[in-house]
Amino acid sequence: MRKKKNLFERFSNWATHATGSSAAFIIATSTVIIWAVSGPIFNYSETW
Secondary structure, X not given: OHHHHHHHHHHHHHHHHHHOOXXXXXXXXXXXXXXXXXXXXXXXOOOO
């Protein structure tokens, strides 16, 4: 059982570091900016 716990702990530590990195912040911020800029292109459509 210890091996599975180690695997989960390693994955959770990796996920924490990946999502808390400056690269993740830049990607998220860029996504929001691109979304906001593309609003006029798609006439601010609220439908999926």
